[in-house]
Amino acid sequence: MIVCSDGAIGGATSAVLSPLLLGAIDPTHACVTGQVRDYQRLLEAFGITALVGYDALVSDYHHYVGILERDPVQLQRFFAAKQSVDKWQNACSGDDLS
Template identity: 45%
Template structure:
């Protein structure tokens, strides 16, 4: 899946879709408008979908889909899904952050330790993420 950044202004994020302490002062100016991103995971919240992206020379992070337009909706065939409210390990994401489901590479959606490691920038998790990133980037390049 590929998305193009269309805005870096919090104003594109509807008030009803703001969560996790986002306000009109939340800064998304680090997003490069016009830049094409491969998506490395999807996070389905009760009020929106977030994309796991990785800007050049940065670590990955989930960003609301409102900042992007889909250029290519094709998902890698080896991705998996986790329904958080029915998974003992991931249940806290549903309870605390209203994350209903995750779709992405296998470890992201089957290992809560890996998922939180990516979010918290832990070295082992990032090493695995960047290995998967290369795999996804290579797959995406073959599809273009």
């Protein structure tokens, strides 16, 4: 999830993360872009003040950019994280499909 200085939520990440995945993300995984050197580019260029997501998304700028650029290695990391969240969500709902 992207949070912009004008309060808007969404942006490029919404195309990557489904609403169900966003609902299951641990909210302690966040990045205030103005406080992390690599992520400051997002604040300066797009006004993005914070990211909320899984650990690698908010702590590894290379991973974040790799998803946007469709890097196969970074997409695989994303899909592994998504699969983990899906399993957790299915177990919580009683729809364990594994």
